[in-house]
Amino acid sequence: MSTNLEGPIGELPHGRPPQTVVNDGRDYPRLGTVSFRRGTLTPRQQELWDDKWPTYGRVLDDAVIDTDSWFGRSAPTILEIGSGTGTSTVAMASREPDFNVIAVDLYKPGLAKLLGAFIREDLTNIRMIRGDGVEVLHRMIAPESLLGVRVFFPDPWPKARHHKRRIIQSGTLHLIASRLKPGGVLHVATDHADYAEWIDERVDVEPLLEYKGWPWNESPILTDRQLTTKFENRGLSMDHTIREYLWRRK
Numbered sequence: 213m214s215t216n217l218e219g220p221i222g223e224l225p226h227g228r229p230p231q232t233v234v235n236d237g238r239d240y241p242r243l244g245t246v247s248f249r250r251g252t253l254t255p256r257q258q259e260l261w262d263d264k265w266p267t268y269g270r271v272l273d274d275a276v277i278d279t280d281s282w283f284g285r286s287a288p289t290i291l292e293i294g295s296g297t298g299t300s301t302v303a304m305a306s307r308e309p310d311f312n313v314i315a316v317d318l319y320k321p322g323l324a325k326l327l328g329a330f331i332r333e334d335l336t337n338i339r340m341i342r343g344d345g346v347e348v349l350h351r352m353i354a355p356e357s358l359l360g361v362r363v364f365f366p367d368p369w370p371k372a373r374h375h376k377r378r379i380i381q382s383g384t385l386h387l388i389a390s391r392l393k394p395g396g397v398l399h400v401a402t403d404h405a406d407y408a409e410w411i412d413e414r415v416d417v418e419p420l421l422e423y424k425g426w427p428w429n430e431s432p433i434l435t436d437r438q439l440t441t442k443f444e445n446r447g448l449s450m451d452h453t454i455r456e457y458l459w460r461r462k
């Protein structure tokens with residue numbers, strides 16, 4: 213059954229986002245009562261959003277995406293979770309015109325910025341989903357359908373009591389592995405030392421993922437993020453070290 217939860221254009225339903233409960237003994241991020249930043253669009257962004265969102269965007273729902281019909285072509289697909297304002301999304305997608313790129317975020321002003329940028333640059337290989345990336349993987353992405361998954365500078369949730377909200381956990385790694393095609397790539401980057409340590413402890417927890425470390429020159433997808441994003445710059449100005457991780461779906 214497919215339930216379309218979409219109300220007004222590109223709006224998430226009110227209230228706590230629904231979370232799929234998985235009892236497989238693995239750890240999945242628990243959002244708890246976390247409230248996501250809202251923020252408003254400028255009148256020009258809103259106009260563009262109303263005009264273009266129905267073509268390029270969708271809100272989390274229960275319909276598995278048919279990428280061939282959404283992109284109007286058959287091409288390998290990369291999913292980016294937490295695209296923020298989309299600066300690296302656009303920079304990378306412009307260098308990978310033969311790949312479909314789906315950017316997922318909850319943050320509407322970020323998606324609006326990304327939309328403005330790729331329309332301006334005439335890119336036709338980006339689509340957007342507004343929703344929790346974990347739910348998108350569960351409900352909208354077919355098993356073994358992606359060539360790549362990118363998670364760049366995920367929220368570090370530095371307090372110990374919030375670590376359970378971190379997106380990189382055994383359950384998410386398993387879910388991502390299940391959505392990647394054999395040979396597909398997971399690419400994660402962080403500038404947060406404690407999060408890096410957390411990821412280091414989990415690089416081998418998922419049997420379907422072969423940890424390749426960094427760099428991995430034979431990667432079938434682009435791994436050069438092309439530029440430093442706002443979050444990254446902030447980290448670099450505080451002398452943070454950027455750590456990158458690559459895995460190959462077995």
Ligand SMILES: C[S@@+](CC[C@H](N)C(=O)[O-])C[C@H]1O[C@@H](n2cnc3c(N)ncnc32)[C@H](O)[C@@H]1O
Nearest residue numbers: 294295296317318319344345364365367441443
């Ligand atoms: C620290 S920012 C990094 C943004 C971007 N990747 C960059 O490097 O500039 C993290 C982003 O992830 C988004 N985010 C957090 N949790 C998410 C989730 N469960 N699903 C999708 N996006 C999420 C936030 O809204 C935010 O835009």
